[in-house]
Amino acid sequence: MSWYDKLNDGLSKSRERLAGQLNSLVGRGVDLDDTFWESLEDTLIMADLGLEPSEEIVSRLKREVAAKAFTSVEQVKEHLVSAIADEFETVGDPFKLNPVTVLAVGVNGTGKTTSVGKLAKQAVDEGKTVVLGSADTFRAAATEQLDIWAQRADVPIIKRDRGADAASVAYETVEHAEELGANLTLIDTAGRLHTSLDLMRELEKVQRVTRDRSKTPTFTVLVMDATTGQNGLIQAREFNKALALDAVILTKLDGTAKGGIALAISKELDIPIVRIGVGEDIDDLRPFEPHEFARALIGS
Amino acid sequence: MFDNLGSRLQTVFSGLTSKGRLSEEDIDNAMREIRRALLEADVNLQVVKTFTARVREKALGADVLSSLTPGQMVIKIVMDELTQLLGGTLSRLTLSNRMPNVIMLVGLQGSGKTTAAAKLAYLMRKKGKRPIMIAADVYRPAAIDQLEALGRELQIPVYRGESDDPVTIARDGVRYAVDNMLDLVIIDTAGRLHIDDKMMDEVARIKQATQPDQILMVIDAMTGQDAVTVADAFAQRLDFDGLIMSKLDGDARGGAALSIREITGKPIKFASMGEKPDALEEFYPDRMAKRILGMGDVVSLIEKASEIGEDSEYSDDDAERLMQGKFTFDDFLKSIKQMRKMGGLGAVAKLLPGGEAMKQVSGQMDEAQIDRVEAIIFSMTERERINPKILNGSRRARIAKGAGVEVVDVNRLIKQFDQASKMMKQMQKQMDPGGGKGSSKRGKRGKGKQRPPQKKPRFGLPGTNFPGFN
Numbered sequence: 022m023s024w025y026d027k028l029n030d031g032l033s034k035s036r037e038r039l040a041g042q043l044n045s046l047v048g049r050g051v052d053l054d055d056t057f058w059e060s061l062e063d064t065l066i067m068a069d070l071g072l073e074p075s076e077e078i079v080s081r082l083k084r085e086v087a088a089k090a091f092t093s094v095e096q097v098k099e100h101l102v103s104a105i106a107d108e109f110e111t112v113g114d115p116f117k118l119n120p121v122t123v124l125a126v127g128v129n130g131t132g133k134t135t136s137v138g139k140l141a142k143q144a145v146d147e148g149k150t151v152v153l154g155s156a157d158t159f160r161a162a163a164t165e166q167l168d169i170w171a172q173r174a175d176v177p178i179i180k181r182d183r184g185a186d187a188a189s190v191a192y193e194t195v196e197h198a199e200e201l202g203a204n205l206t207l208i209d210t211a212g213r214l215h216t217s218l219d220l221m222r223e224l225e226k227v228q229r230v231t232r233d234r235s236k237t238p239t240f241t242v243l244v245m246d247a248t249t250g251q252n253g254l255i256q257a258r259e260f261n262k263a264l265a266l267d268a269v270i271l272t273k274l275d276g277t278a279k280g281g282i283a284l285a286i287s288k289e290l291d292i293p294i295v296r297i298g299v300g301e302d303i304d305d306l307r308p309f310e311p312h313e314f315a316r317a318l319i320g321s
Numbered sequence: 322m323f324d325n326l327g328s329r330l331q332t333v334f335s336g337l338t339s340k341g342r343l344s345e346e347d348i349d350n351a352m353r354e355i356r357r358a359l360l361e362a363d364v365n366l367q368v369v370k371t372f373t374a375r376v377r378e379k380a381l382g383a384d385v386l387s388s389l390t391p392g393q394m395v396i397k398i399v400m401d402e403l404t405q406l407l408g409g410t411l412s413r414l415t416l417s418n419r420m421p422n423v424i425m426l427v428g429l430q431g432s433g434k435t436t437a438a439a440k441l442a443y444l445m446r447k448k449g450k451r452p453i454m455i456a457a458d459v460y461r462p463a464a465i466d467q468l469e470a471l472g473r474e475l476q477i478p479v480y481r482g483e484s485d486d487p488v489t490i491a492r493d494g495v496r497y498a499v500d501n502m503l504d505l506v507i508i509d510t511a512g513r514l515h516i517d518d519k520m521m522d523e524v525a526r527i528k529q530a531t532q533p534d535q536i537l538m539v540i541d542a543m544t545g546q547d548a549v550t551v552a553d554a555f556a557q558r559l560d561f562d563g564l565i566m567s568k569l570d571g572d573a574r575g576g577a578a579l580s581i582r583e584i585t586g587k588p589i590k591f592a593s594m595g596e597k598p599d600a601l602e603e604f605y606p607d608r609m610a611k612r613i614l615g616m617g618d619v620v621s622l623i624e625k626a627s628e629i630g631e632d633s634e635y636s637d638d639d640a641e642r643l644m645q646g647k648f649t650f651d652d653f654l655k656s657i658k659q660m661r662k663m664g665g666l667g668a669v670a671k672l673l674p675g676g677e678a679m680k681q682v683s684g685q686m687d688e689a690q691i692d693r694v695e696a697i698i699f700s701m702t703e704r705e706r707i708n709p710k711i712l713n714g715s716r717r718a719r720i721a722k723g724a725g726v727e728v729v730d731v732n733r734l735i736k737q738f739d740q741a742s743k744m745m746k747q748m749q750k751q752m753d754p755g756g757g758k759g760s761s762k763r764g765k766r767g768k769g770k771q772r773p774p775q776k777k778p779r780f781g782l783p784g785t786n787f788p789g790f791n
Contacts, residue, residue: 063366069545072360129568130431130541138462161470165463183470214571218689246431250363250545252573273430276514278547 058083068318069250070281074288078104098319105315109287114295114308115240115267116140119149122195122206122235124228126264127244128256129212132272132298134163136244137209138170139306140296145174149204153178154194156187156227157211167209177201187211187223188230195234206237215259228264240267242295247273247280257286266290271309272298279318343395348380351395363573365549365580368406376402406579407606412563412588416505416534421498422450423506423531425491427524427559428539429551430512433567435464437539437593438509439471440601441565444591446477450505453478455494457487457527458511468509475598478503487511487523492530508533515554525558536561537590540577542569548577549584556585563590566604570594648742650698650706657695696724697734709738 058079065075081104082097091097115121123140125133134157141151153171155178157163164180171178179194191208198206210227213220232239241264245253260266271283274297283294294309352373359369379398416422424441426434435458442452454472456479458464465481472479480497482490491508498506510527513520528536538561540548555561566578569592578589589604698706700723705712712720712735721728 066360066366067546069363069547072357128543128571130433132431160467161474162463162467165466166461169462214568216571246541246543248429248541248544248547248551250543250548250573250577251361252363252543252571253545255572256543276429276516276547277550278545282545 064319065281068279068281069253071251071254071285074108074281074285101319102312102315105284105318106311108284109311109314110291110293111311113268113293115238115242116144116205116295118238118240119204120198120202120206120237121204122198122208122231122237122239124191124208124210124231124239124241125244125270126210126224126241126260126266127212128214129160131212131244131246131249133157133212133244134166134170134209136270136272136296136298136306137207138167138173139298139303141170141176141205141207142174142303143306144205145176150201151176151205151207152194152198152201152203154190154206154208155180156190156194156208158183158185158187158190159211163209163211188227191227191231192234195231199236206235215256215263221259221263225263241265242268242270243286244270244272245283245286247271247283247298248276248278249282251282253282254285254289257290261290261292266292268293268295270294270296270298270306274298275300275305280314281318343380345381348377348395351380352377355399359576361574363543363545363548363576363580365546365576365584367549368580368583371583372402372406403579404607406583408582408588408604409606411603411605412590413603414535414563414590419534421453421495421504421506422535423495423508423533424535424537425508425510425528425531425533426537426539426565427510427555427561428512429514429541430461432512432539432541433565433593434458434512434539435467435471435509437537437565437567437591437601438468438507439475439477440593440598441537441591442472442477442505442507443475443598444601445505445507451503452505452507453480453494453498453501453503455479455491455506455508456481457490457494457508459485459487459490460511464509464511488526488530491527495531506531515551515558521554521558528559535563537563537565538587539565539567540581542566542575542577542592543571543573544577549580552581552585552587556587561587563588565590565601566592568593570596570600648738650701650709650738653738653741654695654698657691660691693724693726693730694734697721697726697731700724709735 061082062075062079065078066072070078078101082101085100085104086097089096089100091100115123125137127133137153141153144151151174153167153174153176155164155167157167158181161183164183168178168180177197179190179197181190187210194208195206208227208231210224211220213224215221228239228241243257243260243266245257249256257266257269269283269286269292271280271294274280280297286292287294294311294314296306297309297314299305299307355376356369356373359372360366364372376395376398379402380395414424416424426438426441428434438454442454445452454468454477456465456468458468469479469481471477478501480490480494482493484490484493487510494508495506498504508527508531510524511520513524515521536559538552538555538559540552544551552564564578564581564587566575566589569575581587582589589606591601592604594600594602697720700720701712705716705720717728717731717735721731724731
C-alpha cells in the first residue's frame with residue numbers, strides 16, 4: 022500500500038461524507054442551501070482545521086462556486102483542493118541543504134526520536150554522512166532509543182549520561198560532525214511542554230550553542246503529532262517565539278487523524294511542512310505534498 | 322494571545338450578567354460563543370452540538386429569563402452541564418479483592434503510557450500497595466529500558482521477561498508477582514493505532530491472558546477531534562474501564578476528555594499534571610469544569626495547603642507576631658518556601674480563579690524572579706531582615722552585590738515589602754481580633770484528623786497574596 026493510499030484510507034470516512042455532499046451539490050446546481058455549507062464546514066472542523074480557517078475556506082468556496090458557475094463536481098473539488106493547498110507555505114526544506122544541522126524539538130510524545138532516526142537512515146541510504154546527537158538527557162532511555170536507530174543507520178552518535186547538560190551534547194555533536202565532514206547533523210532534544218518556561222529556556226540555550234558552534238546552517242524543526250487539536254497552534258506559536266522555527270514534521274498520519282492543524286501552523290508562521298509520517302517503516306516518513314495532502318483530506 | 326475557554330465564557334457572561342433581562346437573541350449569541358470556545362478547546366463537534374442544544378433549552382426555560390439575574394443562571398447551567406459532561410462525580414479506581422490486582426494501560430503511540438505506569442505505581446504504593454510494573458512494549462526501541470530506569474528511580478520492581486511476545490511477558494509477569502507477594506501489577510503495553518488489527522488483536526490477547534481488574538486508556542490532553550474515534554475503537558475492542566489524561570499540565574484545554582466521556586461513557590479517573598512522579602492526580606469532574614470555566618480550583622488549593630499544613634513554615638509565635646502586623650523579610654522567605662511546597666507559583670496560579678489569565682499577562686509569574694527575591698533576602702543580615710528600616714544606601718549596595726543583582730532590584734523589593742507590610746497592617750485591623758479565620762475550612766476536607774483549635778492565621782491562601790509581585 023502506498024503512503025497516499027494509506028493516507029486516503031485513513032481519511033475515507035470524511036471523504037465519503039464529503040463526496041456524498043459534493044455529489045448532491047451537482048444535483049442541486051448552484052442553488053446550495055445552508056445545510057450543505059454547514060456540513061462542509063463540519064467536515065473541515067472534524068479534520069482539526071480549526072473553526073476560523075474552516076469558516077474562511079467555506080466562504081471562499083461559496084464565492085467561487087457562485088462566481089464561476091461550475092458544471093461538474095470535479096471542478097468544485099479541484100477548487101476546494103487548491104483552496105486548501107494554496108494556504109500552505111512550501112518554501113524552505115532544510116533537508117535539501119548540504120551540509121546542514123537540524124534540531125528536532127516539540128512537546129512530549131510527538132515522535133521526535135523516531136523521526137530523527139528515520140531521517141538518519143534515509144540520508145545514509147542516499148549516501149550522505151550523518152552524525153546523531155542525543156540531547157534528550159531527560160527522558161529515561163531516550164538515548165538508548167536513539168542509539169538503536171544509530172545502529173540501524175550505522176552512524177555515529179554523541180551521547181551522555183542522563184541528566185547531563187543538553188547544550189554540551191549538542192556542542193560535541195556539532196564538533197564531531199565537523200571533524201567527519203558530515204552532510205547532515207541531526208540533534209534530538211527532550212520533549213517539553215511549551216508552557217514550561219524553564220525547559221523552554223534550556224532549549225533556547227541548546228539552540229544558541231548549536232548555532233554558535235556550527236559552521237553549517239542550523240535549522241530548528243518542530244515535530245508535531247497529527248492527532249493534535251487546536252492546542253497545536255499554540256504549541257507552534259510558543260516554540261516559534263522561543264526558537265524561530267524553520268519547518269514542521271507532521272507525524273502519525275497513518276491513523277484516522279487528519280492533521281488539519283498543520284494548515285493553520287504553516288499559514289500563520291510562514292513555515293513549510295517538510296515531512297509527514299504515514300507509517301512505521303523508515304520510508305513512511307515522506308516529503309509533504311500540499312495538493313495531495315489536501316486531496317486526501319477531502320477525498321478527491 | 323489566545324483566550325482560554327474560561328475567559329471566553331466569562332466574556333460572554335459578563336455581557337449576560339450586565340443585563341437585567343435576556344432575550345432569546347442574547348441566549349443565541351451566548352451559545353455561538355460557547356460553541357466557538359468549545360471547538361477551540363477540541364471538544365468533539367457532535368458533543369458541542371448536543372451540549373449547546375441542551376444548554377440553550379434549559380437557558381430558555383421560563384424561570385431563567387424572568388429571573389432577576391439571568392446571566393448568573395445561565396452560567397450555572399453551563400457549569401452544571403459541563404460537570405455532567407465530564408462525568409459528574411469522582412470516579413475512583415475500583416480494584417477487586419483478588420491478589421494480585423492487575424491494571425493494564427493502553428493507548429496510541431506517544432500518549433504517555435510508560436510515564437503514566439510509573440506515576441500510577443508510585444501513587445498506588447503511597448496508598449499501601451506493593452506494585453510491580455510489567456514492560457510489555459517489545460516494539461519501540463528502548464521502551465523496556467525506559468520503564469526499568471523509571472522503576473529504578475522510584476524503587477519499584479519491573480518485570481521484563483525473557484520472551485519477545487507481549488502476551489507471554491504479561492502472563493509470566495503476573496505469575497512473578499504472585500510468587501513474590503506483590504499485590505498490584507501494572508502492565509505497560511506498546512502504543513498502537515486503533516485501526517491496526519494485528520496490534521489490537523494482540524492487546525485483546527493480553528487482556529484474555531491476564532484478566533485485568535482495570536484497563537485504563539491513556540490519552541493525550543492535546544488530542545483533537547479524532548480522540549473520540551480512537552477511544553471508541555479501543556472501547557469496542559477492549560471495553561476499557563477508564564481514562565488517564567496525560568499532559569494536562571500544559572495549556573491544552575482538554576476538550577478531548579469531555580468528548581470521550583460523553584461518547585463512550587468511560588470516565589476519566591486520573592489526570593497527569595506534570596513531569597514529576599507525584600504528578601498523577603485523581604480526576605474531579607466538578608473541579609475540572611470550574612477550571613475550564615476559569616473559576617479556579619480553590620478546593621484543590623485548600624487540599625494542597627492542608628496537606629502541607631502539618632509542616633507549615635509558620636510557627637505559632639510567627640502567627641502571633643503577624644497578627645500584630647509585624648512583618649519581616651524572614652516571613653517573606655517563609656511564604657516563598659510555603660509556595661514551593663505547593664508546587665510553585667505556576668501550580669498555585671493555575672488553581673486560582675483567573676489564574677490562567679494572570680499567567681498570561683506577562684512574565685511576572687516567573688519562577689526566576691522568585692529566585693532573585695530569595696537571593697536578595699539571603700544577602701541580608703539577620704538584623705536587616707527583622708528591621709528593614711536600617712537599609713541605607715551602602716547596605717543596599719552590599720546586598721545587591723551579594724545577590725548578583727542591581728541596586729534597583731533591591732530597592733524595588735524593599736518598596737514592595739513596605740507596601741506588603743502596610744497591607745498586612747490594614748488586614749489585621751479589619752480582621753476579627755479573635756483571628757483564626759482560614760482554618761475553619763480545613764476540618765471538612767482534611768484528613769479526618771482532629772486538629773486542636775489553632776490561632777495560626779492563614780492570610781488567605783498561603784503563598785497566594787505573596788507580596789513582591791504586582
